[in-house]
Amino acid sequence: MIFHLDNSTSQPVGIVILKKRIDASNSSELQKAFAHWLQQTNRLVFDCTELDFIDSSGLGAIVSCLRKTLEHHGDLKLAGLGPKVAMVFELTKAKKLFSIFSDSSEAIQSFSVVDPK
Amino acid sequence: MKTLIVIKKQEYEWLLDLFPGVHPLLLPICNKPFIEFFVDFSIFTGSNAIRIVSDGPLRDVERYCENGSRWGVEISYGSMLPADELHSVIDKNRRFCQEERVVIISGFLFIHYDKKSDYASLFASLPSGELFSCGRGSISLTGTPVVETNTTTGASPFSLTALDSVGKYYRLSMDILKNGLTRYVLPGYSSESDCYIGRNVVIPKSAEIKKPVIIGNNVQILSNSVIDKNSVIGSNVIIDRESVISGSIVMDNTYIGEHLEVKDKIAAGNLLIDPESGTTIVMEDPHLLTSMAQSKVAGTLLRRVVHALAATLLIILQFLPWFLLRPILGIQGNWKRDKGQYHTGLPGKAFTMTKTTIGNNGPLCAIAKALSLDRFPLLFRVLSGKLLLIGSQPVLINPATRVIPNSMSGYRPGVFSYAEAEDWPEIGIDTEIVEHYYAVHGNPLKDIAMTQKALFNRTH
Structure with missing residues (x-):
């Protein structure tokens, strides 16, 4: 997991690059790190381009991240979902909870188009 | 009329990785194994003998179709070499192909037919040669027509679909479901x-x-x-x-x-x-x-061994209290026994078992119940392999109670039941669901934990 701030829009957007797999072994790590990232910005994008696998605990962690972001009046968007990861989101109906974009730049731009405030 | 079905392994190889453990010829299409559509079609053409030839293994197909007596036809099996052309396969099976007309189905293809059509008359009248082709397979006919060629037989035309991708398999199933349910004989x-x-x-x-x-x-x-x-x-x-x-x-x-x-x-x-x-x-x-694969023999054997060991331990622990309390409860009339015939889990087989019920009078009954002494005699059935230590609630053979169909999987009678362990009501649909779930998801170690839970739940 790599985190950096993108300052191309009016407010900084946190980009999290998720790699390989999010499962029971590292989902709690994601949740812990997310609390720290959320202190820096409430606009976040999970870039899933390099994510190959996700299981129910990983999915639970991502949904938990979304819930925390919404509590901070922000939004968490997903970008670059591969077909396999997208199938899991579709299967679990989690797709309906997130704004999903084909790549992270599109997701970043969407923050400036639709300002939550 | 006879039917020769020729299928090369390379035509269905793409399915082997996709659905491991299922022979492609047994792949269900709308819950009917693929090979059965061939058998049905062959019967509709008037065939009384079918020969299935392939360069791949046919053991599973043979086990399923056997000699074809289920359909009233004679089914035989043959092998071929991967390089064999259709004409050489026919030549190698000339004993089968001689004397009568033969419908030759070549390729891993689906035949869209209509069970209400008269294919027997149609095929009896058609000239020999290739009748239909779809690029990856064909249907042809050998021998001379039994009756003169008659193009007005009234039979619906049929078509072929080569099954060469999962997309085609899906679309075919959906097409049958949406438009063709009445065309085929389907299970259910x-x-x-x-x-x-x-x-x-x-x-x-x-x-x-x-x-x-x-x-x-x-x-x-x-x-x-x-x-x-x-x-x-x-x-x-x-x-x-x-x-x-x-x-x-x-x-x-x-x-x-x-x-x-x-x-x-x-x-x-x-x-x-x-x-x-x-x-x-x-x-x-x-x-x-x-x-939810069915338990393999090795898994079943391991489960039986673990259950027998655990039952032995319970017998040792329960023997003394049973030895002391059983005569007293018997004299008090609080030890009631009821003999009955129960389903074994094997189709059409039953076993006799005496179930014990302990009354509700006095502290001795409460102790005996808390120690599950009513199950003590049944523990010996675990050692003899008649019962599992934990499994399904034994079902009486009685038309008034729930019926166990022959094909029901998961029913394995036990001394204790999974429903008791999960504290579900011991009758009704929920029981069947919980028992079925653990029957297919269980393992010997989990069974021991579930037995402990069952013992605890019975105590409280």
Whole structure:
């Protein structure tokens, strides 16, 4: 997991690059790190381009991240979902909870188009 | 008339990785094994003998079809070399092909036919040679016509679809489901059009089923689930609570977890396949999708050994209290025995068992119940292999009680039941669901833990 701030829009957007797999072994790590990232910005994008696998605990962690972001009046968007990861989101109906974009730049731009405030 | 079916392994090899453990000729299409469509069609053409020839293994097909007596035809099997052309296969099977006209079906293809059509007259009158072709396979005919060629036989035309991708397999299944249910003989009970339901299907009131739909045997659809239109549910399937199946094929032995939406997909065990893109994911998560393969012999043997050891331990622990309390309870009339015939779990087989009931009078009865002494005599049945230590609640052979169909999987009578362990009501659909679930998901160690839970629940 790599985190950096993108300052191309009016407010900084946190980009999290998720790699390989999010499962029971590292989902709690994601949740812990997310609390720290959320202190820096409430606009976040999970870039899933390099994510190959996700299981129910990983999915639970991502949904938990979304819930925390919404509590901070922000939004968490997903970008670059591969077909396999997208199938899991579709299967679990989690797709309906997130704004999903084909790549992270599109997701970043969407923050400036639709300002939550 | 006879039928020669020639299928090369390379034509169905793509299916081997996709559905491991299922012979491609037994791949269900709308819950009917693929080979049965060939058999039906052969019978409709007037064939009384079918020969299946392949360069791949046919053992599973042979085990399923046997000698064809089930359909009233004679089925035989033959092998060929991968390099063999059709004419050399015919030549090698000339003993089969001589004397009568032979319909030759070559290729891994699906024949769209209509059971109401008179193919026997049509094939008897057609000249020899190739009749239909679809690039990857063909149907041809040998021998001279029995009657003069007559093009006005009234038979519906039929067409061929080569099965060479998962997308075609999916579209074919959906096409049959939407437009062709009346054209084929399909398994299941159909009290109304576009709806075929197999045996031992549990559908709670809160579940919703929309037509057209086909559901196999031993299926449990849990509360608030929706089987939306255009769905094919195989046999031995559990659809857990509040899940939605729509426009999808759920193959045999599949568990679909809670709150899932399977839309326009194929779910096979722990595989989820998008038929259009060909994307396949292997679920490693039993909460989402998992396979419910039947226990293998080795697994069953291990389970029996573990159960026998645990039963021996319980016998040692219970012997003294049973030895002391049994005579007293007997004199008091609080030790009641009831002999009956019970289902074994094997089709048509039964065993005699005496169940003990302890009365409710006094502290001795309470102690005996708390120690589960009523089950003490049954523990010896575990050692003899008649019962499992924990399994299904033994079901009396009595028309008034629930019926165990021959094909019901998962029913294995036990001294203690999974329903007791989970503290579910010991009668009704919920019991069957919980027992079925543990029968297919259980393992020897889990069984020991469940037995402990059953003992604890009976105490409290």
